[in-house]
Amino acid sequence: MKTVKYLIVLCISILGLGTLPASAVSLEETISSLTKATTEQKIQAVNDISASGHAKAADILQALGSNKLYYKRSSKKVVIIKKSGSAYLLLDPLTAKELGQSAKSKLKKIRVNNRIRVVIRGVLGSLRLLSKDPRLRLKAAESLFKLQAASSITLLEKAIARETNKKIKVKMEVALAATVLKTSSSTEKKLVAIKLLANHAVPEVRSLLGSIPGTEKSERVKNEALKALQDIESSLEFWNGVGNIFQGISLGSVLLLSAVGLAITFGVMGVINMAHGELVMLGAYTTFVVQEVFRTYFPEAFGFSIAVAIPAAFVVAGAFGIAIERGIIRYLYGRPLETLLATWGVSLILQQLVRTVFGPTNQSVGNPEWMAGAVEIMGGLVLTYNRIWIIVFSLLVLSLLMLFLRKTSFGLQMRAVTQNRPMASSMGIKTGYIDALTFGLGSGVAGIAGVALSQIDNVSPNLGQAYIIDSFMVVVFGGVGNLWGTLVGAFSLGIVNKFLEPFAGAVLAKIFVLIAIILFIQKRPRGLFALKGRAVEN
């Protein structure tokens, strides 16, 4: 009975297959041939899939290009995978029907390399240029710009005529001009294309125009290309300078974050705390722990993990700071050399502690969605979101700290103790208590810096070492005991460093900055903005 049923099903499926259009059958064959194809055959298959005109062709190629096309080890059936939890959801490539779940070990990926990806990108560009989704159209125009194949000229012309979105239209026109310039035989058309391209000063256009003199036969086109290239170069040069300033500010904001806590402990209290970097590192590890908690219990609210990590890092690093102050530093006030050695010892202990608890390897701290990616301003100037956020964040931390010191009674007491300890003490201020809290505040701010640094640097036990020297440089240069000095010091060091780097290289730039600071300190021992404080009195 059962066999009869199977037979009927089999007959129906054969009949069903027979009625399908011929192209679909061959498309299926092409797809299954991918499982054992060489690079050349895969490229051929990509072109075949695109030429099939099947409604799912673009989706299949997209899956192939983004490593989502697998096949079952047992049946060699090709599937598109979608991750769901720890298992994989399987989709039929042609019908997008769900085929159940499978463990990863039962699947094998259809491998592609960069050469195949370039082909897929070009093909997808042509397939999606008329898509309804504006983002896909934009991406398609960009890929056709890179493809520069004669076959896409008519398609681009058609798409430009239809396009209503101005930004995408411009991209398409640039892509068309690039394609014409590379493939057309008409000198006139090429000159028009160069004229259009000359208005778009981006590195990609520069790259394209730069390749023209080597391949072009017509002298006129060559000369025009060179002229346009010069204009673009000077415009790019300008934007490059703007980019340098941004990068300098960005580096400055990182320096500011790592130094602002030190500006309190070293600048205001006069304690040389070599374990400052490790307090930053503890902040970064707190971020990691908070993110782990989020990953396990509230994966959907991951974007908020940073918001929770900031106060947590402040508390953790602050608590460690108070413990260090109460346990060690308070016995060593007025003895800078002993403080230096003792806190250095503390820094080694903290490093090894973290290494023992978390292991010596890097911990992965994720970037929330809103911090990844970049915004392109003009002329190839790319500002990355995480850098922009860190600049904003550092300024926010600094201004909150200033408000706190100026406007709260604790800030007042702290400044009083700093300026004249015996007087403050006789006015009834518990100086020991204020010392501990001030040190805790500086350490807590270091912890907050750790949250920010975990977004751009790797979280390992050595994280703090990289920042300790720079932090001291900023505080000494800016003027001990002055938060404004720290701000100006951090940003000027950042910008100078970034302007030196392209000429001198990263290593020499650092050396130059260090020498400049040494010379500067000879001239002005108290830094840019000198202020009276306990450290100075001593």
Next chain:
Amino acid sequence: MTNKLRTLAGASVIALTTFFTGAVQAADTIKVGVLHSLSGTMAISETTLKDTMLMLIQEQNKKGGLLGKKLEAVVVDPASNWPLFAEKAKELILKHKVDVVFGNWTSVSRKSVLPVFEEFNSMLFYPVQYEGEESSRNVFYTGASPNQQAIPAVEYLMSKDGGGAKRWVLLGTDYVYPRTTNKILRAFLNAKGVKDADIMENYTPFGHSDWQTIVSQVKKFASAGKKTAVVSTINGDANVPFYKELGNQGIKAEDIPVVAFSVGEEELAGLDTKPLVGHLTAWNYFMSIETPENTAFIKKWHAFIKDKKRVTNDPMEAHYIGFNMWTQAVKQAGTTNVDAVRQAMYGQKFKNLTGGIAVMNTNHHLSKPVVIGEIQEDGQMETVWRTKGLVRGDAWSNFIPESAKLTADWTFPWVCGNCEKPKHLN
């Protein structure tokens, strides 16, 4: 008087006990020194190798040890401190009287222990890819030399499948390994007809974290109308912020591929690898390669370390091959005597974890296959290309004129690590 007597008696008791325990231990076990940093900067990479050695030794002991004796691991911690490496090496050789040492990661630490091993005629197995230009009678180099990693990787990028790169950016951390490797690569590229104007070299300090300027410089360099590729010898920790910046500035592997020589599974473990998919690495081993030997090795490693998430990497395979070759050589020589074992090491063969058989050459370097892999979303590498057969490790590069003349061969009639002519002629 009594005091003096007491001290004398105490001293002799101590001397006697140390003599006896020393003698008893020497008879009972074969001592294997493990010289890897367990604290400090390099702990991130070297702790894993210490665990690998402990696993290999435990396994050998389960098989009954060697020459009827048990193996005993002597682990010391040189704490990422280069001069301390030399002291600890001395301690292993003189105090613990080890028969062989497996250790070191950075080139500078190897250079620091080299005189010690040569002075006391002991034996070191060095498991990490390095810059070459060295062959010591007392060291076996089980990691890759430049012609087993850098040159094949550049050849791949020049090929059609690799994208046909014409312009090259050589990025590195500022120390001996990247500088020497890039010197060799520049000479190689020049020999292939690449002009100096099409090569950009850039060095950064250890732990460099601000890559904005350099990544935009690379972008600018790449926009000169020729296909550009980046060869990275950036060390360890600095890689994470470098790749993050690449991803954020939107550099795609299809446009500017980056091939890295110091980035393995272990380094990628702390990284969100999504923006890196398609960038390349060149090694002699990938965890993802499916062979029965590799599957068994990974299974053993997970059981030993009691953590299924831990990855395996290339230097681990190097220790695996080195240790097994050493045990075979000891068995053949019938002794752990350094001179006898050294002779037995030449031509020693052992199965690679990635297929094929590694051979120890008379220049103290291995013949191994070279694989190029693409970084995947899960932090693993997938092979995109591998050499047809084995590549013999060169101690001296053929592309640096002053090195090309030199030969390293520790068998008759050469018997030297850097000679232009054999030492023994008639």
